[in-house]
Amino acid sequence: GEGQLDSPKDVAVSSDGLVFVLDEKNSRVQVFDSSGGFVRSIGGQGEEDGQFRSPQGVAVGADGEVLVSDDLRHDVQVFTAEGAFIQRLDWIDADGMDLTCPMALACDSSGRVF
Numbered sequence: 585g586e587g588q589l590d591s592p593k594d595v596a597v598s599s600d601g602l603v604f605v606l607d608e609k610n611s612r613v614q615v616f617d618s619s620g621g622f623v624r625s626i627g628g629q630g631e632e633d634g635q636f637r638s639p640q641g642v643a644v645g646a647d648g649e650v651l652v653s654d655d656l657r658h659d660v661q662v663f664t665a666e667g668a669f670i671q672r673l674d675w676i677d678a679d680g681m682d683l684t685c686p687m688a689l690a691c692d693s694s695g696r697v698f
Contacts, residue, residue, distance in 0.1 A: 587616070592606065594642045659674045
């Protein structure tokens with residue numbers, strides 16, 4: 585249910601104090617306020633944009649966007665802080681290698697994703 589976690593795997597905190605917890609077994613990110621109160625969830629199990637197969641990492645960018653890596657979808661999905669799907673990222677690097685099994689994420693103050 586809402587606020588119930590099953591295998592929390594990663595956590596990120598936004599500049600306004602919201603806590604984003606990657607809830608791996610429930611294929612979602614749960615959002616809590618700074619006092620631990622449930623605010624909303626992002627995602628759910630599935631193959632469509634905005635859904636996850638095996639979420640692994642969560643990060644919050646300087647602009648407040650929420651990024652979630654999924655190692656079975658081989659992508660990173662980007663959401664608004666309110667949980668609306670924005671886009672799917674699936675990079676190909678300079679050597680022509682696809683993004684494969686992304687795990688942990690981090691964002692810096694310039695908006696770069698690591």
